[in-house]
Amino acid sequence: MLNIYGHFLSMPSNKVRLCASYLGLPHEYNHVDLQSGEHQKPEYLAINPCGRVPAIDDDGFMLNQSDAICKYMCALSGPSPFYPEELHEQAVVNQWIDFGTQHVLSAMGRIFFNRVVAPMIKQDVDEASIETGLQMLARDLPVIEAALVAHKYLVGDGLSLADVTVIAALEPCEMAKIDLSPYPAIVKWRKTVMDRDFYQRVHAHFAAEMTAG
Template sequence: MIKLYYHPISFPSLGPVFAAEAMEVTYEKEVVDLQAGQQSSPEYLEINPYGKVPAMKNGDFTMSESAAIMRYLARKAGSEFYPENIEAQAEIDQWIDFVNHHIRSAVARVQFNRFVAPMIGADIDESSVQTGLGFLKSNLPIIENRLSENAFLCGDTMTLADIALIAALEPEKTARLDLSAYSKLSAWLGTRRTETFYTNVHSHFGAEMGI
């Protein structure tokens, strides 16, 4: 059976879990205890030699990287979340990369400095926070515009690109992101977070840690 390795506070690692739920893939999941250093244990390095979450194991086949795992799950399931048509795949690929390079990476800067660094006693880099917020201010309007014109990023139905977006914006509260200027996006996220694929994972980001 497909097994997904993740940690509930690693938002890139939630992408494959949401994808598996949304595509109704039969899978099991296992939390890798990042705080205890389990990602560097010999057992976990057998699954992912690079010591990061997420990872995936299916029989003897193992792999890592959030969007790569999501594509693998969709292909195995023959899911319409990543249909076979070349142009449809191209559009989904484009939006996955737009989200991960221009939104998720910016959220990561803010989340690290506002949430993770204080927790682990690391230095806070306010300049990195401001750079991240600047990227979001440039790129979130593009997402807002897409969701004003379409029900989902790539049209009328949910695809892997939407799952990437939902995962990227998980730290909305912990990173103290203000999304109020993006009314379509805020409403869209609110709806997605009431859907079964999401509530089967958690009630909200951080719930597993009592946040």
């Protein structure tokens, strides 16, 4: 059985969960309590020596790093346009995965951490880091907008791992008070993806677990 380890406020964890949900991979989801330090306990370090979420344990095969996990799960599930096999198509999906993780997610991480997580864990807010994150988004959101003006999804007209990667990075926009209204194509695409069953099966909205009874 495939076991996924994550935390509901972790964008890389949600990326992995969304990918598994889209692929329809049977799995068990295990919440790792970062606040109590469960990710630093020997039991979890045996699964992920980096001491971070997400990670997977697929019948004794351990893997960490969300993008590596998503690509592994695509291979596990078999060929599909979601992660195309054709050289150029796969290269373009990989390009968006790197862009989503290295630029969008790192910008969002700065803003989300300081606007949401830091107050929650009573840590000082780093306003300069928020400003840097906002500047990074101001540079990169127009790139996404332009792609989505041209096509329904980031790579052509079908959903791919590229969309899931970038959607996961942009999930906490509402919580982190990031205004996407200057980017109507992103707003429309986000709604289209978030309305789909595979997304709703993971969560109706980002951090739904925080308000669930």
